């Protein structure tokens with residue numbers, strides 16, 4: 340799984356090769372100072388009535404820079420922030436935001452949907468151990484030829500998900516240790 344990183348490094352593009360760093364970048368989001376007032380504006384300009392629940396959930400979603408969340412993650416955050424809301428409401432609200440083009444939905448596997456506050460076309464790393472999506476910095480992935488769309492349809496976008504997992508360093512080091520013991 341090191342090849343995409345190596346390719347990036349070879350092209351002289353600065354990139355965090357360590358999943359730990361990737362995770363840190365995501366879990367310490369930049370505050371954008373998006374207050375309730377801004378959220379109401381965002382909702383109104385997307386044609387959504389700024390109900391209390393939409394404003395509260397929008398504040399959690401849009402107040403901390405670009406993020407990728409599942410309905411369950413947002414529900415947990417709402418509970419922590421003492422926002423009284425059901426998981427079903429969180430789920431419905433996320434889909435309303437998606438329909439209003441405030442979010443994009445990403446299906447990483449068959450079981451989980453992630454919602455991305457960055458609605459521009461971009462690619463993702465999926466950290467399998469953390470079950471977390473991280474944006475791939477612009478310009479690091481080159482798309483080759485895209486097949487022509489069948490008649491009557493058009494290509495909307497092409498997005499790549501690069502799946503990452505930690506290398507099994509522990510197994511390797513214990514293997515080395517037992518080898519050293521045998522040699523001694």
Ligand SMILES: [Zn+2]
Nearest residue numbers: 455457473474
């Ligand atoms: Zn993203």
